[in-house]
Amino acid sequence: MSSLAQQISAAGLADHVLSERQLARVLGGGDARRYGLVNRALKDGSLLRVKRGTYILGQRYRSETVHPFALAQSLVPGSYVSFESALAWHGWIPEGVFTTASVTPGRKTLHYETSAFGTFDFHPLAIADYRFLTAVDRVEMGKRAAFIAQPLRALMDLVALRKERWSGLDWLVHGLRIDEGELAALGRKDFAKLKAVYKHKAVNGFLAALEDAVTMARKASSHD
Structure with a gap:
């Protein structure tokens, strides 16, 4: 599991649609570190971009399918x-x-x-x-x-x-x-x-x- 997915799951947000603000709160650290984590997660599919500034974990990291x-x-x-x-x-x-x-x-x-x-x-x-x-x-x-x-x-x-x-x-x-x-x-x-x-x-x-x-x-x- 990617570092980002682990942190989101540990925060109890694995099935949530996440904003930039929520990601910042969960991931902590500086902007550069957070952007790096997000970009890596987007590339490996552990994070999906729904629209600009809105994300959700990939299917294998969620407990249910999102309708x-x-x-x-x-x-x-x-x-x-x-x-x-x-x-x-x-x-x-x-x-x-x-x-x-x-x-x-x-x-x-x-x-x-x-x-x-x-x-x-x-x-x-x-x-x-x-x-x-x-x-x-x-x-x-x-x-x-x-x-x-x-x-x-x-x-x-x-x-x-x-x-x-x-x-x-x-x-x-x-x-x-x-x-x-x-x-x-x-x-x-x-x-x-x-x-x-x-x-x-x-x-x-x-x-x-x-x-x-x-x-x-x-x-x-x-x-x-």
Whole structure:
């Protein structure tokens, strides 16, 4: 085990995402010594750089695998996983999603490429005050937790991001390949929770039209 990995493990931080400040506190010594330890650890794989100034020990030095969703919170604190990433996690869309896409509380779109954990994207949306985490769940993932949008919230976030206009269920069922049964299972409470979330009228119009379409489809099905 590398000297750096030993010191981090001894400090009880083997499964933590580490900042430059935490590394400095654990490793001690001068800047030159610390930079030397970090660079050697990066070369031998005992330390991984998640982004500039943010690190995690290599897999063989950790007690558990880090899920990208949990790592997203360390990259951008206060964000939550949404869009196709959350829809795929919930089983709403069949395709594999190789980018962890989140909603950021900030104003800038952010993009990070990592060799060990894939690609991370963070997008700002026009969300009403105090509604940022509406219909977002805290999900335990081993020793970490991730904030993940519920299916309808993830879908409406995607609508807001793409500025989609309502054109019927076809885009959802054939474009995104969402199973109609998932849409039919949505209840009045699911829609009610989101009615005060988005600032743009077009998004709220899409939400209202989707609720009407789901209600009509459910009624038609009950008469069959």
